[in-house]
Amino acid sequence: NLMHAAPAVTHPTGRTPQLAALVLRLWAVGWVAVAVALMLQPDLAAPGWPAAALLGAPLLAGAALAHWWWAQRPRRLSWDGAQWRLGAGAPNEGDDAALQRLEPRLDLQWALLLRASGVEAGRSRWLWAQAGRDAAGWHLLRCAVHAGAPAPAADLGEGARA
Template identity: 35%
Template sequence: MHSAPSVTYPVGRSRGATRILVVLWTLGACCAGASCYLFDSAGWRQLLLVLSVVFSGVAAGFGLRRDGAATLHFDGLYWSLTGADPTRGVRAARATVALDFQSLMLVRLSEPGRASRWVWLEQRSMPERWRDVRRAVYSRAPAAEPASDPWRATAPADAP
């Protein structure tokens, strides 16, 4: 079995991810508006609901604005993320796919002792390397030691 190829892929603002976020926020805002309309009492609950919708929209806007260009690199064993802000970089992480829409993926980079980093990978960023990055993300990490004599692992213990 062959290992996944080493690959370098650009990461940055994703139009697809922005669209998904805007649609989800709009659906939430519509549900909050319908809730305020259907329940007549204008109390603290409706105010809290409206404030939470506004706060989530502002937080999402700042989060989208903060995402800058970076480079994701896979060396065959670990993932690294480098970009304009070196304090937010990732050096030796494992990648796990959270969402896969075939041309858009949400990937979680987890590094021991640090908070996870979430990145959107988009096919239109570098179409010629898209298959390579998909193979690398879905590949299993190589084992620390190769299994010796795999045919003996299935033999009964009392066999000669």
Template identity: 30%
Template sequence: MHSAPSVNYPVGRSRGATRILVVLWALGACCAGASCYLFDSAGWRQLLLVLSVVFAGVAAGFGLRRDGAGVLHFDGLQWSLSSADAARGVRNARVLAALDFQSLMLLRLTEPGRARHWVWIEQRAMPERWRDVRRAVYSRPPSAEPAGDSWRATAPADAP
């Protein structure tokens, strides 16, 4: 069995991710507005609901603006993310695909002893390498055991 290819893939602001977040926020705002309209008593609960919708929109806006450019790299064993901000760089990480929309993926990079890092990648950033990066994301990490005769391990000890 062959391992996944090593690959470098650009990471940055994603228009697809922005659209998804805006649509989800708009749906939440519509639901909050309908709730305030249907329940006449204007009190602290409706104010809290409206403030939470506004806060979620502002937080998402700051998060999208802060999303910087970088390069996601897979060397055949480990993942790394280099960015202009050295503090946001990730080394020796494992990757898990959290969402996969075929041309847009949300990846979770987990580095031992550090917080998780979430990255959106999309096909339009580098279409010629998209299949390689998908193969690398879904490949199994190589095992430390030698690739010898694994079927012999199940044979009884008294076998000739």
């Protein structure tokens, strides 16, 4: 009894206002942690490396989050029933690249953080996809992401028939 492959779907990825709000919230949590640490350990505010580390950590994290958010260019993620492809934001721009692997790393139901491998030699790319006005398309994307690529016939096991 073989599972049916997920249907073909194309969905946009990239930065959104909701992603910006999420990134800002994460950064704010870092600053709240600094404030709590300073309230519990006032000595940390004294000049020296502990103070520099305490204040530098959320600054570096904020810079990294801002860089990651900015790198989330608009793209099209497509599943044809057998392979994932990643293309430019507009359908007529071409340059679709086949992905070796697409892994969901965070599923918030309304958004997905995906790790795409095979875009460039030896590199992975993080993609942000979220629900839009097309609820049916969002459902199809989530089904395809969680279904994964179908196993080749050789991997079905001994005695299995395709």
